Amino acid sequence: MAELAARFRGVHYHYPGVPALEGVDFELRAGEFCALVGQNGSGKSTLAKHLNGLLKPVSGFVEVFGRDTRSQAVGELARKVGYVFQNPDHQIFSARVRDELAFGPRNLRLPHDEVERRVDEALDGFGLRAYADMPPATLGFGLRRLVSVAAVFAMRPSLFVLDEPTAELDWRSAHELLDHFRELHQQGHTILLISHDMELVAEYAERVLLMQAGRIVADAPPGAFFGQTARLREAHLSPPQVMRLAQRLGDLGMPPETLTVDAFADAFARLWREAHHAG
Amino acid sequence: MLASLYVPGDSWLHRLDARVKLLLVACGLALIFAVGSVWTMAALVMAEQALLLSAGITRLRLGDVWRVLWVTMALVFVLWVAFYPGEGAAWLAWWRLRLTWDGLARGAVVALRLAAVAFMLFFWLFTTAETHLVLSLQWLGLPYAWGLTLAMALRYVPTMAELFRTTSEAQQARGLDLSHSGPIARAKAYVPITIAMLISALRTATSLAHALETRAFGASLHRTSLQRLYLRRVDVWCTVAIVLATAALLYMRFVRGWSATPLGL
Numbered sequence: 001m002a003e004l005a006a007r008f009r010g011v012h013y014h015y016p017g018v019p020a021l022e023g024v025d026f027e028l029r030a031g032e033f034c035a036l037v038g039q040n041g042s043g044k045s046t047l048a049k050h051l052n053g054l055l056k057p058v059s060g061f062v063e064v065f066g067r068d069t070r071s072q073a074v075g076e077l078a079r080k081v082g083y084v085f086q087n088p089d090h091q092i093f094s095a096r097v098r099d100e101l102a103f104g105p106r107n108l109r110l111p112h113d114e115v116e117r118r119v120d121e122a123l124d125g126f127g128l129r130a131y132a133d134m135p136p137a138t139l140g141f142g143l144r145r146l147v148s149v150a151a152v153f154a155m156r157p158s159l160f161v162l163d164e165p166t167a168e169l170d171w172r173s174a175h176e177l178l179d180h181f182r183e184l185h186q187q188g189h190t191i192l193l194i195s196h197d198m199e200l201v202a203e204y205a206e207r208v209l210l211m212q213a214g215r216i217v218a219d220a221p222p223g224a225f226f227g228q229t230a231r232l233r234e235a236h237l238s239p240p241q242v243m244r245l246a247q248r249l250g251d252l253g254m255p256p257e258t259l260t261v262d263a264f265a266d267a268f269a270r271l272w273r274e275a276h277h278a279g
Numbered sequence: 280m281l282a283s284l285y286v287p288g289d290s291w292l293h294r295l296d297a298r299v300k301l302l303l304v305a306c307g308l309a310l311i312f313a314v315g316s317v318w319t320m321a322a323l324v325m326a327e328q329a330l331l332l333s334a335g336i337t338r339l340r341l342g343d344v345w346r347v348l349w350v351t352m353a354l355v356f357v358l359w360v361a362f363y364p365g366e367g368a369a370w371l372a373w374w375r376l377r378l379t380w381d382g383l384a385r386g387a388v389v390a391l392r393l394a395a396v397a398f399m400l401f402f403w404l405f406t407t408a409e410t411h412l413v414l415s416l417q418w419l420g421l422p423y424a425w426g427l428t429l430a431m432a433l434r435y436v437p438t439m440a441e442l443f444r445t446t447s448e449a450q451q452a453r454g455l456d457l458s459h460s461g462p463i464a465r466a467k468a469y470v471p472i473t474i475a476m477l478i479s480a481l482r483t484a485t486s487l488a489h490a491l492e493t494r495a496f497g498a499s500l501h502r503t504s505l506q507r508l509y510l511r512r513v514d515v516w517c518t519v520a521i522v523l524a525t526a527a528l529l530y531m532r533f534v535r536g537w538s539a540t541p542l543g544l
């Protein structure tokens with residue numbers, strides 16, 4: 001299946017006096033779970049905002065589900081592209097969690113009972129039922145994060161753009177949040193995850209893009225991606241610790257592309273048993 | 280995005296003592312409100328631009344100010360002309376609108392005065408470091424906390440502008456349509472942005488207050504200051520020049536009738 005969620009061709013963008021994208025070319029296939037990494041200021045958020053039309057390229061073009069973003073309003077693109085902002089407080093304004101979740105679907109001019117259905121589904125899907133009638137602004141950070149994600153979920157976009165959704169979340173909340181998106185991915189949604197957390201990237205993504213100074217300089221599955229030691233060092237990134245450990249143990253037969261603790265444990269158990277049988 | 284209104288530099292205006300600058304602004308404002316001729320007002324605005332440019336404030340920065348100003352100026356001009364007919368013969372009369380040269384010139388004076396006041400304040404804000412700003416207010420006898428409050432409020436102007444942009448992007452990404460025609464629909468569309476912004480601003484204010492308190496702000500009533508304001512010889516000469524020039528111009532205006540009418544010289 002070759003359907004494309006997004007296509008960037010020669011995309012340049014600059015803020016007044018600051019070049020931010022300097023020729024971005026890539027394709028995001030429908031159904032992919034793709035991570036976008038890179039140093040602060042490398043242009044990740046700028047690239048992401050091209051996906052829902054908040055920014056339009058200065059030159060080159062961006063197509064989302066086959067249509068040029070320049071011919072569509074942000075409101076129109078919001079049907080297909082859900083954007084989760086880094087800070088949930090930039091969108092929370094309603095008096096009740098329920099109303100916060102209904103805001104997006106109402107903007108899509110859905111009939112009343114469909115809005116209700118989606119709000120209920122989002123409340124249950126993200127475990128927010130108990131907070132439905134509370135003012136979201138008074139909830140703790142983790143819950144505000146969930147509200148902002150559920151609010152985007154209620155719009156049922158096919159592509160989710162997540163701009164550092166796990167920043168400031170603890171380990172468990174971060175995993176719970178990304179587990180939701182893994183499930184959505186399995187149901188066929190396309191996910192673009194921006195993150196500085198290489199452990200999470202290795203664990204969840206099936207493709208990693210590396211940005212540096214406004215360009216995409218690497219594009220590979222996580223195993224191969226984190227194997228590019230020189231390139232990573234140049235971008236001041238390092239592979240997940242468990243992978244570095246596996247790389248160190250390479251001459252003992254540990255596969256160097258071991259990305260997660262579980263995979264490491266499996267490989268280690270296998271090596272141990274083999275050594276035991278041999279010795 | 281701008282971090283603050285202050286433009287670091289080492290120009291004559293930057294080096295001028297903050298208190299002398301305050302005097303310059305006060306005298307400037309007195310003049311701006313005293314003169315009533317469109318020609319003088321335009322000359323004042325031009326002179327301000329020239330002085331700011333000479334102090335190393337870039338055209339880009341002045342352009343930013345104009346971009347915000349011109350909308351208000353245009354609005355003021357139109358309202359003034361629409362509601363105040365002015366004196367003399369009308370060269371256009373249509374329905375209730377009467378256009379006279381006098382009326383147009385008065386509208387222009389009010390609009391230009393707005394720009395003149397804004398740039399006068401920027402003399403002070405663009406070229407005075409925060410510490411000196413607070414110190415000069417303290418010298419006037421205001422409590423330190425007041426000066427600091429003003430400095431912090433100014434410091435947060437660009438932050439609030441940035442916050443407005445981000446909140447508006449976040450709500451548009453959820454399908455909020457800002458392209459409504461009609462003032463009421465438009466105003467309603469801004470409600471989700473304004474409320475989200477207010478909540479964020481209150482959160483910031485609370486944590487800022489906590490941050491100040493944890494650093495023992497207000498614990499001692501008699502503050503000493505690492506930095507001091509020094510009056511150099513040139514500052515004294517500038518003070519004398521500012522006072523004399525203002526006195527002369529005010530004399531011209533009120534005794535000799537210079538620049539008193541909208542179209543007069």
Ligand SMILES: Nc1ncnc2c1ncn2[C@@H]1O[C@H](COP(=O)(O)OP(=O)(O)OP(=O)(O)O)[C@@H](O)[C@H]1O
Binds near residue numbers: 040
């Ligand atoms: N609104 C803006 N106005 C001016 N310059 C901006 C603006 N937003 C971003 N920039 C600049 O554009 C460049 C790319 O910024 P961008 O936010 O896309 O980076 P990023 O990769 O998302 O960084 P981070 O990891 O810090 O979120 C940076 O140099 C940044 O300073």
Ligand SMILES: [Mg+2]
Binds near residue numbers: 163
């Ligand atoms: Mg970013």
